[in-house]
Amino acid sequence: MKILLASLCLISLLVILPSVFSASSSSEDFDFFYFVQQWPGSYCDTQKKCCYPNSGKPAADFGIHGLWPNYKDGTYPSNCDDSKPFDSSTISDLLTSMKKSWPTLACPSGSGEAFWEHEWEKHGTCSESVIDQHEYFQTALNLKQKTNLLGALTKAGINPDGKSYSLESIRDSIKESIGFTPWVECNRDGSGNSQLYQVYLCVDRSGSGLIECPVFPHGKCGAEIEFPSF
Ligand code: 5GP
Ligand code: 5GP
Numbered sequence: 001m002k003i004l005l006a007s008l009c010l011i012s013l014l015v016i017l018p019s020v021f022s023a024s025s026s027s028e029d030f031d032f033f034y035f036v037q038q039w040p041g042s043y044c045d046t047q048k049k050c051c052y053p054n055s056g057k058p059a060a061d062f063g064i065h066g067l068w069p070n071y072k073d074g075t076y077p078s079n080c081d082d083s084k085p086f087d088s089s090t091i092s093d094l095l096t097s098m099k100k101s102w103p104t105l106a107c108p109s110g111s112g113e114a115f116w117e118h119e120w121e122k123h124g125t126c127s128e129s130v131i132d133q134h135e136y137f138q139t140a141l142n143l144k145q146k147t148n149l150l151g152a153l154t155k156a157g158i159n160p161d162g163k164s165y166s167l168e169s170i171r172d173s174i175k176e177s178i179g180f181t182p183w184v185e186c187n188r189d190g191s192g193n194s195q196l197y198q199v200y201l202c203v204d205r206s207g208s209g210l211i212e213c214p215v216f217p218h219g220k221c222g223a224e225i226e227f228p229s230f
Contacts, residue, residue, distance in 0.1 A: 029077075029129065030069035030070060030071060030076070030077060030126060030127060030205065031070060031071050031072040031205065031214060032069075032070055032072070032202050032203060032204060032205060032211060032213075032214055033067050033068060033069055033070065033127070033202065033203040033204075033205070033207060034066075034067075034068045034070055034200045034201070034202060034203075034213075034217070035064075035066075035067050035068075035140065035143045035147075035200070035201045035202070035203050035210075036064075036065040036066050036067075036068060036198050036199070036200050037062040037063065037064055037065060037144065037147075037149055037198065037199050037201075038062065038063055038064075038065045038105075038197065038198045039062055039160070039196055039197060039198070039199075039227075039228075039230070040058055040060070040061075040062075040063055040103070040105055040230045041060075041160055041227075041228040041229055041230030042187055042189070042195050042196060042197040042228055043105045043197070044105060044230065045189045045190055045195075045228050046187060046188065046189060046190060047190055049107060050105040050106070050107065051105065051106065051107035051108055051109040052105070052109060053099070053103050053104050053105075053109055053110060053111065053112055054109055054110065054111050055099050055103075055111070058100075058103035058105070059100065060160065060229070060230045061150050062144075062149045062150055062199065063101065063102060063103050063105075064101055064102040064140050064141075064144050065119075065198060066119040066123055066140070067119075067123065067124070067127075067136065067139060067140045067143070067203070067207070068123045069123060069126040069127045070215075072214040072215055073215070074215045074217070074218075076126075077126040078122050078123065078126065079121060079122055079125065079126075080125040080126040080128070081125040081126075081128060082121070082125075084125055084128065084133070085117075085121065086113075086116065086117035086120040086121060086133070087133065088113055088116075090132075090133045090134050091133065091134055091137050091138075094134070094137050094138060094141060097141050098112060098116065098137065098141070099111070099112055101141055101144050101145075102115070102116065102137075102140070102141070102144075116137070120133065120136065120137075124136040124137075127207070130205060130206060130207065131206075131207055135207070136207075139203075139207040143201075143203065143207075143210075146210075147178055147201060147210070148177075149174065149178075149199055151177070152173055152174050152176070152177035152178055153170065153173055153174070153227075155173065155177060156169065156172075156173030156176070156177075158170060158173055158227060159227065160227050160228060160229050160230060161227065161229060162226065162227070162228050162229050163226070163227065164224045164225060164226050164227075165196075165224065165225065165226075165227055166223060166224055167184060167221050167222070167223055167224070167225055168223075170184060170196065170225070170227075171184060174199065178201070178210065179210070180201060180202070180210045180211065180212055180213075181212060181213065182199050182200060182201050183199070183200040183213060183216045183217060184196060184198075184199055184200075184221055184225075185197050185198040185199075185200065185217070185219055185221070186219070186220075186221035186222070186225055189226065189228060193225075193226050194221050194222040194224075194225045194226070195225055195226040195227065195228055196221075196225050196226070196227050196228075200213070200216075200217060201213075202214065
C-alpha cells in the first residue's frame with residue numbers, strides 16, 4: 001500500500017511539476033513583438049460605431065494599437081503580471097504624444113487611458129523581463145515615428161481616398177520604404193467590402209529594431225482592398 005501511495009505521489013509530481021514550470025516561463029518570456037497600427041477610417045466605417053476621444057477627432061494617420069509579445073510558433077502570452085497595474089503617473093511625460101499617436105476610437109469616448117491600460121495589462125506585462133512600463137510605451141511611440149506608415153503608402157500613390165488598391169502594391173510599398181515585409185489585416189466596411197484595417201510589423205525582443213516576421217498571423221484580405229478616408 002505504501003509503495004502504491006509513494007508511486008502515485010511520484011507520478012502526480014512528474015505530471016504537475018513540468019506544467020507549473022512551463023506556465024511560469026511562458027508567461028515571462030517571448031520571442032519577438034508585433035507592432036500593430038490601425039487605420040482609424042477602417043475602425044470607424046464598419047457596422048459597429050466608433051467614438052472620437054475627448055481630445056477630439058484624431059489625425060488622419062495610422063494610430064498605434066499595440067506592441068504585442070509573441071512566440072515564434074504563433075502563440076502568445078497575455079496578462080502576465082497583475083501585480084504591475086497600469087500607472088499613468090509613470091508615463092506623464094509621454095501623455096501628449098500618446099494622445100496623438102495612440103488615440104482610442106472605442107465607445108464611449110475617453111482620454112485613451114482605458115485603451116492603454118488594456119494594452120499594458122494584456123500585452124505589456126508580458127515583456128517586463130526586457131522593458132518596464134515607461135520603456136514599453138516609449139518604444140511603441142518611437143516605432144510609430146520611425147515607420148511612418150502613411151508616408152510609405154502615399155509615396156507610392158496609395159492614398160486614403162476610398163479607392164481600391166492591390167494588397168500586393170500595399171505590401172510592396174511598405175517593404176520598399178520601411179525595409180521589412182508587413183502583414184496586413186483587413187476588416188469590412190458597412191457594405192461588406194474588404195479594407196485595410198491594421199498593419200503588423202515585427203520587432204526584436206529588445207524593442208530596438210524591426211525584423212522580418214518569424215511568423216505571420218492568420219487571416220486573409222481580398223486581392224484588392226479599399227483604403228477608406230478618415
Ligand atoms: P482578433 O481576434 O480581433 O484578431 O484579436 C483580438 C486581440 O487578441 C488583439 O487585439 C490582441 O490583443 C490579441 N491578438 C490577436 N492576435 C494576436 C497575435 O498574433 N499576437 C498577440 N500577441 N496578440 C494577438
Ligand atoms: P485587443 O483587441 O487589443 O485585445 O483589445 C482592444 C481593447 O481595447 C478592446 O476592449 C477595445 O474596446 C479597446 N479599445 C479602445 N480603443 C480602441 C481602439 O482605438 N482600437 C481598438 N482596436 N481597440 C480599442
